[in-house]
Amino acid sequence: MDKRVILAIETSCDETSVAILKDGKELLSNVVSTQIETHKQFGGVMPEIASRLHVENITMCIDKAMKEAGLTYQDLTLIAVTKGPGLIGALHVGLQAAKALSIAYNIPLLGVNHMAGHIYASRYVSDFKFPLLALVVSGGHTQLYLMKGEYEFECLGETRDDAVGEVYDKVSRVLGLGYPGGPIIDRLASEGENKYELPYPKIGDKYAFSFSGLKTAVLNLVNSLEMKGEEYKKEDIACSFQKKVVDILVDKVMLVLKEYSVKQVLLAGGVSANKELRRVIVERVTAEYKDIEVIIPPMWCCTDNAAMLAMAAYYSNEEFSDLMMGVNPSLCL
Numbered sequence: 144m145d146k147r148v149i150l151a152i153e154t155s156c157d158e159t160s161v162a163i164l165k166d167g168k169e170l171l172s173n174v175v176s177t178q179i180e181t182h183k184q185f186g187g188v189m190p191e192i193a194s195r196l197h198v199e200n201i202t203m204c205i206d207k208a209m210k211e212a213g214l215t216y217q218d219l220t221l222i223a224v225t226k227g228p229g230l231i232g233a234l235h236v237g238l239q240a241a242k243a244l245s246i247a248y249n250i251p252l253l254g255v256n257h258m259a260g261h262i263y264a265s266r267y268v269s270d271f272k273f274p275l276l277a278l279v280v281s282g283g284h285t286q287l288y289l290m291k292g293e294y295e296f297e298c299l300g301e302t303r304d305d306a307v308g309e310v311y312d313k314v315s316r317v318l319g320l321g322y323p324g325g326p327i328i329d330r331l332a333s334e335g336e337n338k339y340e341l342p343y344p345k346i347g348d349k350y351a352f353s354f355s356g357l358k359t360a361v362l363n364l365v366n367s368l369e370m371k372g373e374e375y376k377k378e379d380i381a382c383s384f385q386k387k388v389v390d391i392l393v394d395k396v397m398l399v400l401k402e403y404s405v406k407q408v409l410l411a412g413g414v415s416a417n418k419e420l421r422r423v424i425v426e427r428v429t430a431e432y433k434d435i436e437v438i439i440p441p442m443w444c445c446t447d448n449a450a451m452l453a454m455a456a457y458y459s460n461e462e463f464s465d466l467m468m469g470v471n472p473s474l475c476l
């Protein structure tokens with residue numbers, strides 16, 4: 144498979160993005176058109192509106208990415224596209240654009256898993272050493288993957304209910320803080336105190352996560368403070384919530400490390416932009432395991448973008464996709 148010049152398209156949620164990667168190293172362009180301002184007014188992503196905005200923006204993003212890279216379509220050797228997981232209509236827009244380019248310019252097509260993209264985002268800052276443990280935390284997923292080799296993913300555990308990012312967004316909405324909640328709560332948390340005792344999930348399955356109990360506890364806490372007319376600071380709620388989330392996530396990582404010997408621990412997904420999580424995971428892992436390297440993705444590559452997808456495409460061991468390829472909203476790694 145000729146992967147010298149990859150054009151990647153990502154439209155799984157609320158970012159339309161196109162990137163061009165040369166020789167698996169040189170990122171020639173990474174155009175990201177975010178729809179956040181539109182979805183903000185609804186307090187979350189509206190799938191139908193997301194699809195429509197992807198349709199409006201995709202051609203412009205492709206054009207801009209090509210211009211920034213200074214290439215012609217004949218220079219491209221592979222078209223990579225997110226085939227899932229994500230919103231079905233949104234994914235379709237990217238896939239149809241990718242197929243059109245593939246047919247028009249006779250360039251092979253490769254479907255890529257969005258979560259692999261999140262993991263491979265870190266390849267922009269570090270080589271991978273296997274075995275590697277990846278904690279993937281995004282708006283739709285909370286998973287632990289053991290990678291024993293390049294592009295080999297073994298899911299050790301995942302959330303049984305809500306994803307971390309989803310809970311951040313919900314807590315933010317209840318506090319009247321807006322969408323997306325993650326960055327807002329993250330900022331407020333650093334100005335608050337950890338003064339509310341929130342529950343720690345008790346689940347039998349060692350590596351599984353559960354966040355619905357914590358979410359309900361925060362919602363109940365806010366409701367009861369308001370009903371009693373008690374004064375409270377949103378900063379303190381944000382801080383207490385975030386501390387608990389980070390404890391839960393990093394505790395699981397530490398649990399895996401007791402059982403599996405790994406060379407690197409990698410953080411991935413939109414929630415990996417979280418300042419406290421970035422700090423605590425490095426602190427706790429390196430305090431206990433001097434030989435384990437902790438890889439944190441660069442901030443520009445934490446939330447959805449096509450650069451991460453292009454990198455995953457470069458390392459993917461999957462065969463070319465044929466033109467009958469469809470999307471899969473619940474695609475697993």
Ligand code: KG4
Nearest residue numbers: 281282283308323325413414416417446447
């Ligand atoms: O990976 P992503 O861009 O989209 C999905 O694939 O889901 O992740 C988006 C999620 C949102 O829920 C957003 O609130 C969360 O990532 N997020 C954060 C932060 N920045 C984004 N969560 C916590 N702290 C942040 N700084």
Ligand code: ZN
Nearest residue numbers: 281413446447
């Ligand atoms: Zn994502």
